Amino acid sequence: MGPPLQITRRRLLGALAALALLGPRLAPAREDGPATRPIPSSGERLPLVGLGSWITFNVGDDRAARDACAEVMANFFRAGGQLIDSSPMYGSAQEVIGYGLAKLGHPARLFSADKVWIADGAAGRRQMETSRQRWGIPRFDLLQVHNLLAWPAHLPTLFAMKAAGQLRYVGITTSHGHRHDEMARIMASQPLDFVQLTYNLVDREVEQRLLPLARERGIAVIVNRPFQRGALLSKLGRQPLPAWAGEIDCTSWAQFALKFVISHPDVTCAISATSRVDHVLENLGTATGALPDQAMRSRMAALAARL
């Protein structure tokens, strides 16, 4: 390790370089809150880190577990978080989110993101209405077609809901790198506000086509599986965090992985799921410190590729 002064200078330069790379799009939401990026179609800003709910919030009727999820949500909002993502596919997760929101007195900062996931296009509206009731909110901010399922039927419904003021944003999702060709075609032809896709230190295919396309078309990007549902963290965790991770304010592999994702200038928000208060704070914390610049990002990816 070099002398402290040098590190500070390097860190400062790194931060400046990151700012130059990211340009005016990146800004802190408020004093010491998480940094934000704008949704291109509206200019509304979202914190770089959101909260997923797959598995972690599917706790059924277990009262104690529901309270624990509500505690994660409470800490998420307190630390400046906004976007929570769910789906009718996630078992009881929607109800558990609804339980948490009611318990927390419906925090005004919530940005609600859910999905429509049903093969029968005509049943879409009913499913979305059921989801809305489970969340216990007047309307969703964002509804996405889950895994592109029956998208030709659902997208017109979603655009109509948006036009009628029953919804603010429309999106589509995929994950695990599946069906990127089809996603690109939809992005090129439909007036989408959001796409959601998998991107992390090792699943980087989207850098080639989908992320540039999102920038070109003015579409916000939500990133799912930033930790490969934990598998990536297990792999990374077999070795010690390199000392240079400190230059970008990383104290853990989770922060390392998440910083890589949110430092991509075309990513609007990365959603990680967690059942733990310390983890949700750690994850949101990645959006407050320094972010890696391009050179550092390459170094991070190279390290991950060697594993």
Add this chain to the structure above:
Amino acid sequence: MAEWWLYGPRDLLLFAPRTYYRLFELYNLELWPLQLLALALGTTVLVLWRRGGARAGRAIAAILLLCWLWVAWGFHWQRYASINLAAGYFALAFVAQALLLLWLGVLRGRLAPAPATRLQQRAGLILVLFALLGFPLLGPLLGRSWTQAEVFGMAPDPTALATLGVLLLAGGRPAWGLWPLPVAWCLVSGTTLWAMEAPDFALAPLAALLAVGLAAGGAARRSR
């Protein structure tokens, strides 16, 4: 999801292991001491088998039928469905097995204890005993709490395994119609446990396949 085959069982697992085992914990605590009644019923099955005869076979079928119905309602429908979107179908399958037990076991008397190969008898007895006494111990042995024990007649796995044991004990002319659903359940449950990375994931599937093998072997020998 449009293409399920793009995803492996681990990608499709909807819940954390912690949540799955909590399900049994809350179930057990809420219904205690129903477990004792379930174990008494399981023991009755063994006593009836020792006694032998057509009536005993019908009574055994009636007990198993009750257990399958209860697991369909009390476990799959009322509890498992809160975390697994497929549990409604599991409940239907368990009701179907109860109806099969009614038809083949109670009405047609196909579960009457009958002479079987030595191996088949031993394996059947071991399977029933394991389902009644061994299975609830598995969790604690693997470091889970006692309160999460999976009990015959209440939890699906030991119920399916005990049923397979009884089928082996029913002798050399297997009622094949009663086999597919318990075996299928053992495979489904094993896949779920594998996706949860549970160390005991192979137990129920292996036991089920072994039972099928022994029954098929016994039947083949008889027909020779």
